[in-house]
Amino acid sequence: MTKQRTRYGILLAGILALSGLVAVASQPAPLGLIIDPEPSPMSASIWTDKSSYVIGENVTIYFNVSQSAYVYIYDIQPDGVVRLIFPSAYSQNNFVSAGTHSLPDGLYKFTVAPPTGTEQLQIVASPISLGLTPSFGEPFPMVGSDPSAATSDIQAHIMGITPEPNYVTAWTSFVITGYYTPTPTPPYTPPSYTPPSYYPPSPFYPQPPFSGYPGGSWYWDGSEWHYGMPPSGWYWYWGPDGVWHFRIRICFGC
Numbered sequence: 001m002t003k004q005r006t007r008y009g010i011l012l013a014g015i016l017a018l019s020g021l022v023a024v025a026s027q028p029a030p031l032g033l034i035i036d037p038e039p040s041p042m043s044a045s046i047w048t049d050k051s052s053y054v055i056g057e058n059v060t061i062y063f064n065v066s067q068s069a070y071v072y073i074y075d076i077q078p079d080g081v082v083r084l085i086f087p088s089a090y091s092q093n094n095f096v097s098a099g100t101h102s103l104p105d106g107l108y109k110f111t112v113a114p115p116t117g118t119e120q121l122q123i124v125a126s127p128i129s130l131g132l133t134p135s136f137g138e139p140f141p142m143v144g145s146d147p148s149a150a151t152s153d154i155q156a157h158i159m160g161i162t163p164e165p166n167y168v169t170a171w172t173s174f175v176i177t178g179y180y181t182p183t184p185t186p187p188y189t190p191p192s193y194t195p196p197s198y199y200p201p202s203p204f205y206p207q208p209p210f211s212g213y214p215g216g217s218w219y220w221d222g223s224e225w226h227y228g229m230p231p232s233g234w235y236w237y238w239g240p241d242g243v244w245h246f247r248i249r250i251c252f253g254c
Contacts, residue, residue: 042067044125044168052175059110061086061103061121068097069125072132074143074154078117078176082143082150085121089136095129108248116176126167130158207246212238217247 042065049060065071071094073086087094090108104110124130132154134141144150158167208218208225218225219235229235229249237245 042069042125042127042168044069044071044123045170046073046121046123046172048121048172048174050174052177053112054178055112055114055116055176056179057112059112061110062100063103063123064100065096065098065125067127068095069127070095070129071101072124072130073103074122074124075140076120076147076150078115078119079145080147081145082147083140084132084134084143085140087133088141089139092133092136094133111249112176114176116178118173118175120171120173122169122171124158124167124169126162128162128166130161130167132157207244208236212236212244214238214240 044063044065046061046063048062050057053059061073063071063073071086072084074082075085076082086103091103091105124132143154159165206220212218215238216227217229217235217237218227219230219233220226221230232249234246234248237247239245
């Protein structure tokens with residue numbers, strides 16, 4: 001295939017909605033999965049390129065650590081689903097150098113999808129591996145659907161590895177609202193194509209056996225070709241350069 005572009009749709013749902021996080025100096029503390037440990041020489045921070053998004057926009061996550069560390073980033077969706085989004089199946093090396101880093105860091109994208117609401121992200125950084133990386137049976141492993149239960153499990157796991165807190169944590173949040181309205185394009189009438197009803201099995205992703213047209217995309221459902229993009233999965237896009245481009249679309253919360 002000629003250019004590979006992996007499009008990754010992730011509902012950046014707020015990771016850290018743990019009800020009842022302790023208050024510090026009589027002031028309410030931010031909600032989060034992991035309670036801040038005692039002051040540490042290490043520091044970490046996390047933020048996004050915008051404070052609010054509409055469905056369909058792409059999101060960039062930034063984080064900073066003051067020294068080399070193992071980094072884990074959790075996401076909690078407005079519906080309460082908690083996922084580990086870094087490391088992931090597409091970015092498995094979570095030992096990073098001191099400084100600022102950004103995600104996505106490869107050929108994938110974070111694309112906002114329903115439901116709407118407030119999302120949160122929490123970073124946990126430690127100079128030692130906390131063993132929080134599961135097997136990647138899915139690109140972004142689900143930790144659970146109950147933030148309180150996820151909090152208990154993660155906290156117990158960390159304390160089992162480092163009884164004396166040897167990590168730092170930080171959080172951020174943003175809002176997802178509305179839908180993205182693309183700029184209208186002139187109507188285009190595609191030529192008539194008759195996709196085959198069967199394509200020989202292959203260990204690779206089959207490429208459409210017919211020509212495309214600029215902006216057109218096709219995907220294979222296992223038995224026949226369909227015009228357009230699937231809700232989630234791989235598809236082929238015919239670019240303005242006159243060749244097929246392979247893409248992957250993954251949508252959480254859809």
